[in-house]
Amino acid sequence: MILEAAVLQVRTGEESAFEEAMVKAAPVIARSPGYRQHGLQRCIETKGRYLLLVQWENLEAHTVGFRQSPAFAEWRSIIGPYFASAPSVEHYEAVLEWPRP
Amino acid sequence: MILEAAVLQVRTGEESAFEEAMVKAAPVIARSPGYRQHGLQRCIETKGRYLLLVQWENLEAHTVGFRQSPAFAEWRSIIGPYFASAPSVEHYEAVLEWPRP
Numbered sequence: 001m002i003l004e005a006a007v008l009q010v011r012t013g014e015e016s017a018f019e020e021a022m023v024k025a026a027p028v029i030a031r032s033p034g035y036r037q038h039g040l041q042r043c044i045e046t047k048g049r050y051l052l053l054v055q056w057e058n059l060e061a062h063t064v065g066f067r068q069s070p071a072f073a074e075w076r077s078i079i080g081p082y083f084a085s086a087p088s089v090e091h092y093e094a095v096l097e098w099p100r101p
Numbered sequence: 102m103i104l105e106a107a108v109l110q111v112r113t114g115e116e117s118a119f120e121e122a123m124v125k126a127a128p129v130i131a132r133s134p135g136y137r138q139h140g141l142q143r144c145i146e147t148k149g150r151y152l153l154l155v156q157w158e159n160l161e162a163h164t165v166g167f168r169q170s171p172a173f174a175e176w177r178s179i180i181g182p183y184f185a186s187a188p189s190v191e192h193y194e195a196v197l198e199w200p201r202p
Binding site: 003 | 103104106120123124127131138139140141142143144145146147150151152154160191192193194195196197198199200
């Protein structure tokens, strides 16, 4: 299991429209093979900043399976217009979960 | 519910010791009022980089309840020695969870 963590900066004043677009775009990413779940979080300290967390079965499910599919172009066409800058994307693997599962 | 997202950079070569320290420190944060759960993630792209995600009942449970308690000093005394730089900490509130709960 891999966690994709993307920090997104949205254009000032377009936060509500972006949040609606993310709801519309959710089924597009959710259909991708190896997708598990995702969530969008709004930053309290910095207006327009969001943290997108996506669980993938493995790294390639995101970097190859989704990124190189037509679904990615569709996903970006829905949410991309709201970005103020290019997203910062990193991948993580779990070290510790507490309370222990 | 509030998500604390902290990016931690650990000194080169001390990654394993840091991960062990995080296991040792887990009960210290977990005892704090308003704590819900937390996880530690290791970055795939950048060695020594970690993402700490902590769920709190509300913002004050972290910023006041934990940060201003003796437990925070204890937590930092266990994990702080491994930090290469000051952690970057932000708080987020959930906008979207998918599949819908």
